[in-house]
Amino acid sequence: MKPIRVGIIGGTGYTGVELLRLLSSHPKVELSCITSRSEAGTPVSDMFASLRGHVDLSFSDPSEGALEACDVVFSATPNGVAMTHAPTLLEAGVKMIDLSADFRIKDIGVWEEWYGQTHGAPDLVAEAVYGLPEVNRNSISTARLVANPGCYPTAVQLGFLPLLEAGVADLNGLIADAKSGVSGAGRTASVGSAFSECSDSFKAYAVPGHRHLPEIQQGLAIVAGEPVELVFTPHLLPMIRGIHATLYVRLKDTSIDLQALYEDRYEAERFVDVMPKGSHPDTRSVRGSNVCRIAVHRPQGGDTAVILSVEDNLVKGAAGQAVQNMNIMFGIEESLGIDQVALVP
Numbered sequence: 577m578k579p580i581r582v583g584i585i586g587g588t589g590y591t592g593v594e595l596l597r598l599l600s601s602h603p604k605v606e607l608s609c610i611t612s613r614s615e616a617g618t619p620v621s622d623m624f625a626s627l628r629g630h631v632d633l634s635f636s637d638p639s640e641g642a643l644e645a646c647d648v649v650f651s652a653t654p655n656g657v658a659m660t661h662a663p664t665l666l667e668a669g670v671k672m673i674d675l676s677a678d679f680r681i682k683d684i685g686v687w688e689e690w691y692g693q694t695h696g697a698p699d700l701v702a703e704a705v706y707g708l709p710e711v712n713r714n715s716i717s718t719a720r721l722v723a724n725p726g727c728y729p730t731a732v733q734l735g736f737l738p739l740l741e742a743g744v745a746d747l748n749g750l751i752a753d754a755k756s757g758v759s760g761a762g763r764t765a766s767v768g769s770a771f772s773e774c775s776d777s778f779k780a781y782a783v784p785g786h787r788h789l790p791e792i793q794q795g796l797a798i799v800a801g802e803p804v805e806l807v808f809t810p811h812l813l814p815m816i817r818g819i820h821a822t823l824y825v826r827l828k829d830t831s832i833d834l835q836a837l838y839e840d841r842y843e844a845e846r847f848v849d850v851m852p853k854g855s856h857p858d859t860r861s862v863r864g865s866n867v868c869r870i871a872v873h874r875p876q877g878g879d880t881a882v883i884l885s886v887e888d889n890l891v892k893g894a895a896g897q898a899v900q901n902m903n904i905m906f907g908i909e910e911s912l913g914i915d916q917v918a919l920v921p
Contacts, residue, residue: 579606580906583646583670585638585661586653588612589763591675593624594895595650600630602899602913604906607631608646611638644668648905650898651675659696662721666700671720671905673898679704679723680791690787706795707901709910710734710845716904724901725795727893728754728788728810731821733795734848734868735885738841739825740800745881746826747804752792754821755811757859760889768812780811817890818859823883830879834872842870846911847892847900857886864888865918866896888918 582599586592587610599605610620612635620635621628636642638661643649648671651658658674665672681687684698695701705719706712708730716722725733732752739745761769768774789808796804813820835853842848849869851857857869868887875882887893896914903910 577604577908580604580902581606581608581645581647582902583609583611583643583649585611585643585649585651586657587620587635588615588623589652590759590890591894592652593627594890595652595898596620596624596627596631598891598895598899598913600627604908604912607633609633609636609642611636611643613637644670646670648673648902650902651678652895655691656693656696659700662697662700666720671722673707673722673724673901673905674704675724675894675898677723677726677787677791679721680706680725680729681794683790683794686790690785690790707897708733708795709897709900709904710737710842710848711795711799713904716901717907719905722901722905724894724898726788726791727756727760727819727887727889728752728786728808728821729791729795730893730897731819731868731885731887732792732808732823733799735821735823735870735883736796736825737799738837739827739881739883740796740804741841742832742837744827744829744832745800746828747800747802749826750796750804750806751824752806752808752821753811753824754808754819755813756819756889757813757815757817759816760819760893761812774812775814777814778811780809783809786810815859817863817888819885819887819889819893820859821883821885823885825881825883827874827879827881830874830877834874834881838870838872847896847914855884857884859886859888860920861918862886862888862892863919864891865916866892866900866914867918868892 615635707722851871855871873882
């Protein structure tokens, strides 16, 4: 098999450099181009010294046409950019994996309401496959456009999924209490993510409504077969990487063996690890890895299940899952390039 020629649109952010880290050692990949209008001509290793000796490319302008010569292009750009590239790339026979939110939400009106702009490629939204492998693996395998899930939506959906599939969850009043490291805000300088602002502090944000809410509700409703009522509250933690989602759901059937339910559902999933009964997974156990670790509890034997779901927001929550999707799309071993052990400490 010839190497998969890979291009990246927007390689200067945290998700972009994470893609470069993973793809540079992928045995089936040839990195062909990395674009950035602002950094065109700059060697990648000048910006990211961690990639010295691994990535020899320089950033290029996306208008130069190199992207159309790729087999697959990852778009690691702000919302609203991927939709401007998708029609041309797909027409050229290039597969595309979008790490922004441009193609995640099927209802165009809902997307435009939450993201505050007019969608530039609404005809492609219906075609795009939502790239959560644990749910849509078969569809991903034949897709030419994949909408990579958001970081919070990945942790939350994987946590709730077995209960909804089994039909034992009360769909009214699901609660997702989620926390993320500051890298989730991106690499662009902002007061809120400055060290002196977020260090030694902990706060909730976007309580009235976060952009990931409709994405999560859409995914859960598809699994449940009906709308779900969800309260989703994100928090900012004074750490760089990681998401911890504590999920609450009222059970309609308290006789169910939660541990067995989750172990059976994810037994064949390489990148979902159901911890032993009574566990409390921490974010450092997934730092730098593509694994989502889950533990299930039923406090005091009551009718409320508490699910703990942790992931690295830049790997399973973004770049790692995108590479996982690429592997599926090209029919190669799903774990190639993303089977790293977590970094501890």
